[in-house]
Amino acid sequence: MYHPMIHPPLAVTVDLVLMAVMEGHLAVLLQRRETEPFAGHLALPGGFVRVDEGLDEAARRILRDKAGFAMGEDAWLEQLYTFGAPDRDPRMRTVSVAYFALLPSAQLAQAVGSRDDLDLEPVVGHPEPLAFDHTQILATAHDRLKAKLDYTPIALALLPDMFTLRDLQIVHEAITGINLNKPAFRRRMIDTGWIEATGLRETETAFRPAELYRQKS
Amino acid sequence: MYHPMIHPPLAVTVDLVLMAVMEGHLAVLLQRRETEPFAGHLALPGGFVRVDEGLDEAARRILRDKAGFAMGEDAWLEQLYTFGAPDRDPRMRTVSVAYFALLPSAQLAQAVGSRDDLDLEPVVGHPEPLAFDHTQILATAHDRLKAKLDYTPIALALLPDMFTLRDLQIVHEAITGINLNKPAFRRRMIDTGWIEATGLRETETAFRPAELYRQKS
DNA sequence: GCAAAAGTGTTGTGATTACACCCATGT
DNA sequence: ACATGGGTGTAATCACAACACTTTTGC
Numbered sequence: 001m002y003h004p005m006i007h008p009p010l011a012v013t014v015d016l017v018l019m020a021v022m023e024g025h026l027a028v029l030l031q032r033r034e035t036e037p038f039a040g041h042l043a044l045p046g047g048f049v050r051v052d053e054g055l056d057e058a059a060r061r062i063l064r065d066k067a068g069f070a071m072g073e074d075a076w077l078e079q080l081y082t083f084g085a086p087d088r089d090p091r092m093r094t095v096s097v098a099y100f101a102l103l104p105s106a107q108l109a110q111a112v113g114s115r116d117d118l119d120l121e122p123v124v125g126h127p128e129p130l131a132f133d134h135t136q137i138l139a140t141a142h143d144r145l146k147a148k149l150d151y152t153p154i155a156l157a158l159l160p161d162m163f164t165l166r167d168l169q170i171v172h173e174a175i176t177g178i179n180l181n182k183p184a185f186r187r188r189m190i191d192t193g194w195i196e197a198t199g200l201r202e203t204e205t206a207f208r209p210a211e212l213y214r215q216k217s
Numbered sequence: 218m219y220h221p222m223i224h225p226p227l228a229v230t231v232d233l234v235l236m237a238v239m240e241g242h243l244a245v246l247l248q249r250r251e252t253e254p255f256a257g258h259l260a261l262p263g264g265f266v267r268v269d270e271g272l273d274e275a276a277r278r279i280l281r282d283k284a285g286f287a288m289g290e291d292a293w294l295e296q297l298y299t300f301g302a303p304d305r306d307p308r309m310r311t312v313s314v315a316y317f318a319l320l321p322s323a324q325l326a327q328a329v330g331s332r333d334d335l336d337l338e339p340v341v342g343h344p345e346p347l348a349f350d351h352t353q354i355l356a357t358a359h360d361r362l363k364a365k366l367d368y369t370p371i372a373l374a375l376l377p378d379m380f381t382l383r384d385l386q387i388v389h390e391a392i393t394g395i396n397l398n399k400p401a402f403r404r405r406m407i408d409t410g411w412i413e414a415t416g417l418r419e420t421e422t423a424f425r426p427a428e429l430y431r432q433k434s
Numbered sequence: 435g436c437a438a439a440a441g442t443g444t445t446g447t448g449a450t451t452a453c454a455c456c457c458a459t460g461t
Numbered sequence: 462a463c464a465t466g467g468g469t470g471t472a473a474t475c476a477c478a479a480c481a482c483t484t485t486t487g488c
Contacts, residue, residue: 381467382467382468383466383467399467399468400468400469400470403467403468403469404469422466423465423466424464424465424466424467425465425466425467425468426466426467427466427467427468428467428468
């Protein structure tokens with residue numbers, strides 16, 4: 001059934017779409033390529049899957065390499081889609097299992113600040129074309145994020161442990177690009193049961209401080 | 218960056234979850250294995266991805282091999298998820314890109330009838346464990362199908378070109394396992410805009426014949 | 435007390451369901 | 462005529478959004 005001569009094995013990679021919401025805009029972590037092909041272009045971070053590690057494991061390893069050890073553990077990480085067009089990498093036939101990961105902006109900013117090769121770019125209205133089929137991968141990740149916003153607590157992965165309802169609304173607006181009605185949004189979020197009030201308040205605010213919420217259970 | 222010695226390539230396969238609704242029950246196409254490992258177990262049909270073909274292309278080739286040429290073209294085919302645990306195949310490290318495909322029951326029954334090695338089994342309450350991680354792949358496919366039922370016209374892929382609203386309701390009930398209210402279901406389906414009345418009627422029915430609908434546009 | 439943002443009450447609308455009923459057809 | 466399933470009308474419920482309003486805080 002299986003003959004290596006007839007069915008040569010392929011290179012399998014993981015590409016990572018690591019996103020955060022910074023100052024009201026959805027941003028993605030990119031890496032400037034120094035070698036051909038696509039030298040000088042921005043690309044998603046990625047790497048080869050090792051023979052003895054699973055796909056999720058490989059994705060988490062790459063996440064730790066880019067965002068630092070501490071962030072790797074509790075970040076939202078989810079398989080996105082697998083891209084395998086024969087000509088997607090001019091060097092060789094590769095199949096790339098794309099993952100997307102979400103981090104609070106503070107953690108991602110800290111990780112990027114300490115590295116020269118990493119770059120945060122806006123997801124929407126980004127002018128520069130990415131290397132390989134990474135523009136398509138990024139679009140797929142953005143679509144998936146938009147779709148899951150309404151029926152999963154995925155947005156909470158983009159916020160710190162405690163956050164205000166306004167913070168949460170900003171995250172939603174950044175991802176969908178749609179401005180939401182404040183009272184409707186508040187009640188919709190509270191009704192989901194995903195979050196609970198802490199009893200604590202914002203500090204160092206110019207005006208009335210808002211209540212801090214946290215993820216439930 | 219890429220050293221074949223350090224990053225040996227992996228075997229990449231496509232596994233196919235080919236489903237249909239037969240007599241009110243969701244069924245899946247399985248193949249009895251004759252060789253080790255898992256000899257005698259039922260398994261999803263699959264095959265290796267060739268170096269010069271894309272993933273969708275490989276999935277469609279396998280679909281044609283199993284269901285016959287004519288069906289391969291217009292069947293619903295969609296990438297499901299990629300499974301790559303290091304020990305999922307005891308022979309070697311393989312990464313399997315799972316696809317799911319949908320066919321009208323008449324077409325699938327015809328394809329299976331002409332082949333001894335193929336078998337249609339119910340998806341729910343199937344007692345026999347499948348080979349490899351195929352039980353998990355099948356469960357993932359069933360979940361995906363349930364989820365997409367409400368916001369895509371995916372159920373129409375399980376029906377012939379013309380069908381009654383009762384047929385469509387049976388398909389929905391078979392997939393979700395939930396009995397639906399007839400008038401509510403009718404109107405919900407018509408309001409989606411996915412289907413249109415043809416003006417034609419069922420024939421050879423014992424009682425009042427129902428109107429035939431077809432997919433719009 | 436004023437500005438600014440947090441938070442709530444009220445109403446309207448659209449989607450969906452449940453139930454009851456009428457309609458059309460073959461025997 | 463009647464049994465059977467197709468198809469429709471009506472009312473109740475729910476989710477959600479829009480808007481106006483009150484409340485709370487720092488200056």
